[in-house]
Amino acid sequence: MFCRHYGLRNKTAVRARSITELRKYADYSISSRVLGIDACSHEMDCRPEVFGLAFRYLQDYEPEHKTPDKKKLRQLKSTYHVAEDNYDVVDGLRAIYEAVYFLELRSGSRLGHATLLGMPPVKYYSKHNNTVSMPRQVFLDNMMWLYYFVSDNNITFENNALLFSYLNNQFRIHFNKIYVDDIQSCFVDDILDEAKKSYLLDFPEDRKTYSKESCDFSIYHYHLAYLLRGMIRNFIKAAFCSRNVIILKNIEYVIRILIWEKQEEILKQTICTIYTTTLIE
Numbered sequence: 335m336f337c338r339h340y341g342l343r344n345k346t347a348v349r350a351r352s353i354t355e356l357r358k359y360a361d362y363s364i365s366s367r368v369l370g371i372d373a374c375s376h377e378m379d380c381r382p383e384v385f386g387l388a389f390r391y392l393q394d395y396e397p398e399h400k401t402p403d404k405k406k407l408r409q410l411k412s413t414y415h416v417a418e419d420n421y422d423v424v425d426g427l428r429a430i431y432e433a434v435y436f437l438e439l440r441s442g443s444r445l446g447h448a449t450l451l452g453m454p455p456v457k458y459y460s461k462h463n464n465t466v467s468m469p470r471q472v473f474l475d476n477m478m479w480l481y482y483f484v485s486d487n488n489i490t491f492e493n494n495a496l497l498f499s500y501l502n503n504q505f506r507i508h509f510n511k512i513y514v515d516d517i518q519s520c521f522v523d524d525i526l527d528e529a530k531k532s533y534l535l536d537f538p539e540d541r542k543t544y545s546k547e548s549c550d551f552s553i554y555h556y557h558l559a560y561l562l563r564g565m566i567r568n569f570i571k572a573a574f575c576s577r578n579v580i581i582l583k584n585i586e587y588v589i590r591i592l593i594w595e596k597q598e599e600i601l602k603q604t605i606c607t608i609y610t611t612t613l614i615e
Contacts, residue, residue, distance in 0.1 A: 338563060339384045350388035353410075357397050362405045369408065374415035374446060382414065382429060383564035386436035389414070393438065412439055415446030421468035421476075423458050426450035428479045436564035474508045475560070477501050482557050505553045 357365045371392050373385050389412055397407035414433045420426035430448055433439060450458075459466070468476075481501040484494070491497055 339380060342380065342384055343387070346385055346388045347391075350391050353392060354395055357395075357407055362407075366405070366407060368410070370411040370413060372413040372415070372446070374413075377416060377419055377429060378421065381564075382416065382432040383436045385414070386438075386564050389437040389439075393440070393443075411442050411444075412437065413444040413446050414439065417448040417450040418446070420450060421472055422462075422466040423450060423453065423455045424476045424480055425468065425472060428476055428483075431479070431483065432564065470508050470512055474505060474512060477505045477508070478553055478556055478560065481505070481553060502553055505556070509556070 353368065353371070357368060359365075371389065373382075373389075392410050393412055395410070397409060414437055416429045416433045417426040420429060427450065430445065430451065433445060437443075439445070478501075481498060483489075484491075484497065
């Protein structure tokens with residue numbers, strides 16, 4: 335089971351390790367010329383989360399030159415090109431947020447261009463005749479992100495309750511269209527069996543009673559999977575307090591998120607497993 339863009343994440347991790355090896359063992363005249371890292375390319379189908387692990391690793395890496403002179407190398411700085419080519423304003427703002435949050439950009443880092451920050455939303459949508467087009471998956475992720483960004487930052491509108499209701503309803507409509515309609519009830523048991531084999535997990539005896547109909551496909555669980563996917567690269571493990579199993583299935587993306595019932599204290603002890611599998615390669 336792998337998370338979204340698993341192949342590219344692996345390639346990025348290999349390149350990150352190569353950079354650290356070069357800075358360790360290459361001649362100082364060469365290694366000292368590597369001063370920073372940057373990511374730039376077509377961003378609409380590749381979110382900043384893909385580069386999170388590599389950027390955090392390289393930014394936190396303590397350079398120790400292994401050649402005889404043992405000269406001190408400067409810590410790497412970061413640039414991430416973002417919000418140049420997005421589906422709309424919300425999508426661009428989410429990309430900026432993800433770059434800062436998942437890559438843990440810090441003082442001295444740079445956002446490349448980020449042109450949407452200088453575009454008034456009214457002007458942007460007016461320029462596009464108040465009509466935008468994007469994949470349903472992107473729209474779903476944007477609704478989830480906007481819901482929690484407004485909530486977590488205590489942003490106040492004229493009617494927050496109406497806004498949250500709208501975002502949550504849109505999430506459920508499009509989530510169901512992408513995932514739920516394709517799920518077979520027997521698929522739940524297949525996921526649980528695979529999870530048990532992979533992680534040697536113990537499940538309650540009544541786990542057979544869980545089915546598609548008893549699952550809670552909520553924006554809350556979807557948000558948790560989103561955060562985890564941005565924080566680590568391979569198998570996704572974390573503890574969460576939940577009473578449900580979530581299984582998400584899509585033609586393009588196969589996402590399997592397992593959240594099994596645990597007590598509140600176990601939330602902090604990394605006992606449950608959340609699977610997020612997407613983009614089968």
